[in-house]
Amino acid sequence: MKKSFFPLLPIVILGLLLWQPGLAVSGARNGLILWANVILPTLLPFMLCSGAIVALGGVPLLVRPFFPVLSRLFSMSVSGCYVFLSGLLCGYPMGAKTCSEFLDSQMISPEEGRLLLAVSNHPSPMFLLGYAAAATLPSMTAPLLISVYLPVIPIALAGKYIYHVSLSSLKQPSALNKFSFDESLMNSVETMVKIGGYVMLFSIAAIFIQTLSPLSEKSSSFILGITEITTGIHAVSKSWPSETAGAVLAFITAFGGISGIFQTKSVLKNAGLSIRHYVLWKICHGTLSCGTFILLSQTEALASLLPL
Template identity: 35%
Template sequence: MKRIFFCLSFSCFLLFLLFFPRTAVACARSGLMLWFNTLLPSMLPFMILSGIFMKAGFIEKLLALTKGFWKSVFHLTPMGGYGLLIGIFCGYPMGAKTAADLYQDHRISRQEACYLLTFSNHPGPAFLSSYLCVELLHREWLILPAYGILYLSSFFTSLLFRRCYSFDENSLPEFKRKEASAAFSWGEALDASIMNSFLSITKLGGYIILFSLIQGILELLPGLPADLKCLLLGFTEITTGTMAIAQRNWNLSVSFPLLLALTASGGLCIAFQSKSMLAETDLPLSPYLKGKSCSSLFTLLLGRLFIEIVKIVI
């Protein structure tokens, strides 16, 4: 079955490239520019710095002061809390990458890494406020509610999965860490972080271009209703998909919860990007997919509830 699906997909791509070369080039260029102008400058510095900080041990010592907070609120170790913070402030798919890096570096257990995958991947703050609320919806007053709904949905998801991936911090085996004072070298850490970060960011660029081509194929499919096509585009890649939905000029009671839910899901493109971030570990993608499904549903319900409350108040 997988082989048949692969052959059909490859055939579709080949036919698209052969018979619609101008559209294919435009889609690939759009994906490349999105990667070059947005992801590369916004994510690469954080990737490099995050790698250096983890190798130096700075973060672990700093977050140890807030150990009680992470344990009681999120059921995480301090380093797990670091993975959550990176996922919130750096955007997709840094939550998955940081969870994989922490696990690979023996800073968190496998169970905690799987638990972290269920709720640590978030859209970047700039995407949520500047792009979604201001550029697409033209309503600045929705920025704070959007943050609240998205992060509350993520917290509900963590409550739902913490029993499934429960772990006892005190019973964890001793991690095979070297003391920073004995093993840490600024030069080696910088070189390793740069190489690892460039490899990861290049993978992301490849997936963005690939899914930009998929969106080009979807837009050419005949017989699809315009509304269904917009939903498929949003499910495939959230940046252009949410733009297509916003251009339909649906009522805010429909568009706001739907756009937030699609943003919370990340779409297929982010799922494949996250999978690539886990490639060098034995971490499965299933916790991420389960968490994103639940988070999207919570976001849709909370978004709809918020709009109904606004209607009553106004």
Template identity: 35%
Template sequence: MKKKYVYLFLTAVLFLYLLCRPGQASGAAAAGILLWFRSLLPVLLPFFILSGLLTALDGTASLTRLIYPVLRRCFGCSPEGCFCLVAGFLCGYPVGARTAGDLVRNRKISREEGQYLLSFCNNASPAFLTGYCLTDCLKLPKLVPLSLGLIYGVPLLYGMIVRKGRMFPILSAEKKTSGSQISFKIVDACIMDGLESILKLGGYVILFSMLAQLLKELPLPSPVLTCIGTGLLEITNGIADTAVCPGLSGNTAWSLAMAFAAFGGLSGTAQTESMIQGSGLSTGAYLKAKAGTSLIVFLLCGLLCLYSASSGF
């Protein structure tokens, strides 16, 4: 019930924003559409379609055959779970969530393994971090190796810790799809499923772009608070605002940007929830794990900045 009232409140706020500030609201929506069209559509739609085909044709385990022994030892995951782990770290939000949800719904992995993987395998892509975040916005390309180590090292360490020695079961497939069963019906279904997913993401990007713009127009006492609020809502706008916020030093801006990237924003959480519907996976548990990971990344960034300042680097 509480979630319902939150959704009703946000819907009413955005509706009033559209009525009272139509120019600003439509501008934010247009920016969200451009972000979706230029960044998400060409990257994620092909992956959604191809990953759906791989799952339908029982091909996910084959792609990770070489690295499975290492990942099994470190994370206890099944062969199909290894595909979720790799995809979630390489392809960006919300690919990890989409892959975990698909594998659980298709009974390729257990729900317990899916929840475990979801807690640390849904991350910002290396291309987003190195290109948009560190090079275009923060102008800190020299920090790319360190930043990638933090953003990906902390979740990997988290996954090893919360595993608690578990070895997740390898579920036996009921019946693999044979060559004679492969048809364009499977391809059509995967294309339609991919299109549905990418359209959902576009809707969330538009709504959260409007919320971020509304937040910027509120009379908050400090631009730093506005920057933090925007970053918690949506990481693309939040990182861009962090880079130009007048009340932040370079070290603090970098630390906040890394924390926003590790968290993924409430927009990323909403996208994740849409990707795992019908799988039984918990959005609340995912949100707690991402918040904890983000806090650890922020604290580590702060410690590194203090060490750099004290040592003269």
């Protein structure tokens, strides 16, 4: 089946590009503009700073306020805490990239690496507060943030149990022998080029879905969100009623889109981390986020009905 299907797929894609070259050019332009205006200036400085912090031995100092809680709750090492925080604050795919590099450098154990891949790759707060919040009602911002980040706790606890992560496997971080800014810059630029390529490709797919999809507007917007979240966020906010749009947005932002999965796969670098496990965890995360948003909405609605 693979032999018959996979050679056919690029032929179909090539046919679409030749049939609608204008759409392909427009989608590629949208993706490159998004990459140049949003992703590159926000993610590249974080990558460079992260490389310098790790190389100069600044990880213990940076995570010191959070280590007691994270180590006791999730059995994370000092290096694991840094991976977790960088993925939480910097956005896709910074958490996966740092996790892969730390595992390759033996700064974290394989068990902890699997746990961290499940819980350290999220949309950044800047993205949710800026891009996602701008497309929704202001009243949805706080529930959306809670819905995306709160499920990290049960997922981390489940991953700790499934991957048998314990305090006995913790490793101490160490500074690298030397730090080359040029090497760090080239490594970061290489990663950014990969991300830009996937953003461009999936932006082309998004514009084809928007233009040629025979499905309803709601279904098409949901497929857009599953494909590429930046385009999907605006489509969902315009196509779905406000009562349900928030729950759909919570799912697609927590899931990260197929584009996010490909970006994550590109930075793992054969570190022994399973992209299949990652996808399953993201589906669980998206489902929990959707349920959390619905629960918060119902709680808020019930609170508004109660007498003061």
